[in-house]
Structures are given as structure tokens and as C-alpha cells.
Amino acid sequence: MNGNVIVGQSGGPTAVINSSLAGVFRTAIDRGAKKVYGMRYGIQGLLDEMYVDLSDYIKNELDVEILKRTPSAFLGTCRYKLPAIHENQEIYDKIFEILDKLDIECFIYIGGNDSMDTIKKLSDYAILTGKTQKFVGVPKTIDNDLALTDHTPGYGSAAKYIATSIKEVIRDGNGFSYRKQLVTVIEIMGRNAGWLTGAAALAKGEDCEGVDLIYLPEVPFDTQDFIEEIRELLKEKSTVFIAISEGIRLADGTYVSEAGGGSDYVDAFGHKQLTGSATYLANLINHEIGCKTRAVEFSSLQRSASHLASRVDINEAFMVGGAAVKAADEGDSGKMVVIDRVSDDPYQSATGVYDVHKIANGEKTVPREWITERGDYVTEDFIDYVRPLIQGDYPCVMVNGLPRHLYLK
């Protein structure tokens, strides 16, 4: 490589998005990049000429290791969709002017669907205008909804966090179960794809009863059926645990959170507020059945709990970062690196490179046959798919009792 590399992070962060950044940095340096720039806040920051020289922050091997364990986007992130080329050519000229000025040879963007759209448009524009920069995407999303890749970096660690936390929530709930009934509804991220919610199934094992019911957005949610299932379960056990996706919808397409609580909840200031689906359903169960209920949300920790990252995930995130630089340096553009599953048992994976035009804006959901017929749990095939991705730990570097992160002031 003769020129420089620039890398950005975009969209919702994950626990391992910085491991990909570390992989990009390492491979770029190894392949002779003179400078490795980092865009602040993705393409949005770049348009304001906000970038850093990563060598100012990653000064040694220890920094690389700490960066791999740092949650959220080290460089900052954005949700910014480029306009179509014919709609606003100026914005593209501006970007390429900055890239030329920085002598950029490889442009690497770590992100999800929208970010791959950015890679697609920039590489298209380069071809249209005869620019020589190469544009390669690195997959990232806890939602695991990107097409063509077996799974996305970030998903395994989020799944590990969710399964671990659910085991702890179940122990907590069952400790209090004497002579009373308790139904706990746990809300998990994922608007359209149930990959993350399905990972709740991992909690069940030799030392844990697991959750009783799992509802994904892929199957229409039937409120009557839901209440009926809980009634049945409460005949046999005093505690019931349910995992639902934030995105579950009724047959008519209305989100459960809108259909119920949302429409009636006016806050103290007269504003309509959406209650979460879990809060709404917990209230519904209490109203219909009369038992005590509890709503649990894991909030942004699902995507930022690097203290529970999976080793498989951290390593794969690092690997795809490096593979993207290699691909761009070897002349690929308009591509995304993917993870191919080479073997299930023992689990093995390798990187591949796909045309980003086939990926951008697509959305991969959970196959219907991996969900039970009644739509209330996932199948063994689902569990076999996800279990390898949560394996192994990547212990934090603990300083004074807390995980140390790499910090960009």
C-alpha cells in the first residue's frame, strides 16, 4: 500500500465494533499504510472534516488490546444516509476532495445496512468519476440482520449478555416464588428481526429452567393466545419468564407497544408516550390474570456490555476488520466482508468478500422453520446456530476494580 487508509464507524454500536477498528488499524499498518485516519462520527463528521490520526491514540500493543475491549464506537458514530448521487453531487465532490487531500487509498466503513449503502454509493461514484479509491464495508450489528453473511460481529456478544442476564433474572425471580405467582416479561432489542430475542433460549440448561415463551417479530402476535399460554403455565409453576422482541406486532401490523399502552399513556406533561411492549404486556397480564408481574428491559447494555463479550465474536470482529483492508488493498471496491461458517462442530469460520449491491438495504430475518409452529419459542436449529457464537471469554483489563477502555477525549 502506498497511500493512506481512512476508517469510520456508523449506526448503532456493539460491544465489539472497536475490535473491528483495531483489526483495520493493525492490518493497515502491517500492509504499509503511512497513515490510518479515523473519521469522527462516521461520514457525517467527515463532511465537517473531523478526523484523527489513529496512531495518536493507539500507541502500542496494549492499546490495541484495550481498544478491542472498549464498547460503543471509539470514533463516534452517526445515522446518516447519503443522498442518491443524482440528487446531490456536491456532497460527493466534497467527500472525494477530502479523501484526495488525505491521500486515501482505502476507505473502510464499519456498520450495518445503512452503512453498506454508503459503501455502495461511494464506490459507484468513484467508478462514475474515475476515482481510484477503494471502498470496503465491515459488517456490524447486534441485530444480525445483514444478508449473505452467516452472522454479524456484535451479535454473539449481545446474545451472550442476554443469555447471562436472563439466567440471573430467572434466579432472582425464582428466589421469591414461594406462595406467590410472578410473571416476568423481558424486552429485547430487534425491531424487525428476532435473532437477538431468540438468543434468550440459550439460558435454558442443566442449571436453569430457561424462559418459558419467546416471541419474535417474524410471527404475528396474538394477545389472546399469549394470555392463554400463560394461564396454562401458571397451573403448573409459580414463575413464568417470557422473552419478547421490542418489535412484536399484531396480525394487522400494529406494534404491540402502540396497540396497547401507547395509545393510552399520556405523561405528566400531556404528551403521548410509548410504553415499551414489556411494560404493556406486564400490565395486561396483571389485569387479565391478576398475578404479580415484572417488566425487564436491558436497554443499551445489550449493545455495549463489552465486559461480557464473546471471544469468538471479538476475534471475528478483528478478523473482518483486517480482511476489509486486505481486500481494498488488493483492489476490491464496492464490497463487504462477510463471515462464512466453514463448520458447525467444531465451529470454524472464515471471511469472504461479497458485492455490496447485493447486501445494502436488505434485511435478513429468522427463517419461519426456526420458530415453533405456535410461534412461541425457537427450534433446536436456531439454538445450534447461535450457540457457537457466544463461546469463550475475553476478560476485561481491570484497573482499580473496573474495566479499562480506550478513550478518545
Add this chain to the structure above:
Amino acid sequence: MNGNVIVGQSGGPTAVINSSLAGVFRTAIDRGAKKVYGMRYGIQGLLDEMYVDLSDYIKNELDVEILKRTPSAFLGTCRYKLPAIHENQEIYDKIFEILDKLDIECFIYIGGNDSMDTIKKLSDYAILTGKTQKFVGVPKTIDNDLALTDHTPGYGSAAKYIATSIKEVIRDGNGFSYRKQLVTVIEIMGRNAGWLTGAAALAKGEDCEGVDLIYLPEVPFDTQDFIEEIRELLKEKSTVFIAISEGIRLADGTYVSEAGGGSDYVDAFGHKQLTGSATYLANLINHEIGCKTRAVEFSSLQRSASHLASRVDINEAFMVGGAAVKAADEGDSGKMVVIDRVSDDPYQSATGVYDVHKIANGEKTVPREWITERGDYVTEDFIDYVRPLIQGDYPCVMVNGLPRHLYLK
């Protein structure tokens, strides 16, 4: 010891309450107890003659280690306050009948304020009626609100979980901060004592900005002042993080959660619902200032996240369990084991034994001088007090990607 030992767990669980149980078991066996019984669901289960022989579950040294890492009450817990002796002597007769039948010599109860009340009443009753059983309490509560002990087992691990999670929430929030303002309100457990909320201050360090404001229940909450402080902060920075206790109250004693959202929030079924204080304040900030806000609750994970337990805490919990058996075996009754801080730096602690009559039903809150004058943060003295308690890790035993727990079916 010639007879048997019985041990129970009571009140809200912690990440290390089972480490105390392990300590009781180990010392009881070491001191020659023939049997170590565990009450199911505390004194409430015992009244229904629900108990187990712990040797059936803790079969070897590995089981002891796994028990130390198992969250929530292994034996199950209850919230059950014994009536005054003169009110209902029958219930006491029933308990002692069971204890006699099981040839109990030492009765150990792991819990908080209410549980120490149980120890007090049972030991009083034994003295009144000439019974020979000894009753000793083991402190436990994430709230850290027990009198006479320097701190309570469970507090350090909860503080470590909160500080770690807050660091991750801050990284997540700051990643998105370009060209927009975001105020995050984090709600932490603690109805009357702010010990846990104050631990949010630990997040600040070389690699983290920390939270900007901390509000404890010990100081009346002034809504106008609160909004004013946020307005000031937003002039200088785009993200503001605030930790509040669930128990913050206005000057007239009304809980913030009641004063605001609570009174206006009627759910879809026409029931009044209490919104959390964080949700209410996040809505308030959005209404008054107009910026984006986010409410985060850590829910029951604060007391059950054994995957992030502090080594100091696990070891002290084990130590006080053993010390309670030793005290009872040596003839103490109506006592609670406490932790004395022998030295701050290096941190050293030892157990002591206090009269439970001086402890039961008392509540230790954060000293006013450990809170800033404006009531919006804690002082260095507070931080120096809590920091030693989060030190060291106690890594989970990971099986197939998840922490293994000891499980009582």
C-alpha cells in the same frame, strides 16, 4: 459442635448471598456439625417444614465454588416479619418444635434489617423459655443500610456492576453525540439510603467522564434546581449523564415518581401506574429543555449480576457466614456478625460480633457531609469509602459460553 445447624436466606437477594451460605456450610462442617439444613424460602418456608439437607446439593469443593458464584438466594427467600412474641406465641412454639426435631444447635439467618429482627425475636424467645439454641445473623443487602457494620456484603458487587454498566452506558451515549444533545437519566435502587446511587461516582476516571450529577434520597430533591443544573451543563457539553436514586423525594416528602408521572399515568386498563423516577425526569427534561432524553433502569440485575461480583465482596460474604457459625458454636446468641474496616489503605477488614438489638430495624443512610452542599454529587470521602469494596474479580465458571450456577430444583 454436637448438634446440627440450620441456615436461611431472607429479603432481597444479592450477587454474593450464596457465598455467605457457602461460608456457613463450610464452617459448620469443619466444626463438626452432623447435618447442615437449609430452610427453603427462609422462616416462611420453615414454618411449613420446608428444608433440605445441604449435603445433598453441595457435594464437593467444586460445588462450594459454584455456589459462591450463584446469584440470588440458592435456598429461596421471603419477606416475612415475625409477629411480636406476645401477639402470637404459637408461631414461636411451632418454630422451636421444628428446631428441636431437627436437633438444631445453631440457627443462622442471612439477611437485612427485617431478618435481624427475626434473629432478635427468636433469641429473645429462647431466653424467655430456656431454649438452648443459638441465633446469629449474617448481614446482607445491596442497600448497605445496616447499622454498626462498616458495610454489608452484596453492596460492593452491586456497586461494581453499577459503575461498570454506567461506564458502558456513557460510552454508548457519547458515541452518538455529534450535533445533538442527549441527557441520560439512570435510576438506581435504594429507597431511603443512597449508598448504591453514590457508587455511580466510581465511573469517573482516566478513561471516562463519569456522570455529571448524582442525587441521593438523603437530600430533598428540587426540580427547578435540577433543570437549571442541566441547562448549565448543556451550554458546555452535548451529553449529560445523571444518576438518581429510585427513592428521591421532594421537600414535602413526596417521591419524585409519585409527584410527577405517577399521578398522570393511567395504563391501557384504566389502572394508575407509577412510572419510574428516571422515566418521569427524562420526560420532564425533554419538556422543559427540548433535548433528546433517555431513561435507563438496571432493574433486578443490580442485585443478581454475579458475573461481575467483586472479589473483596465474595470473600467477605464467605467470611461473615463462617464467623456466624463460629460465634453461635461458641455460645453467642442474639448477635449479628459485622465487618470492621481495619485499614483503608491497604484495605483490610475483619469480622466482629454485635448485639442484634442495636441493629434490628435501624437504617444507616449516607452522612450529609459525604454529599456535596448542593446535593448533586458525592464527596471524595464517599468514593474513598466505596472504592476498596469493588476490587478484584471472581471469574465465573463458564460452561458452554455461560456462567454456571448451582441449582436447587
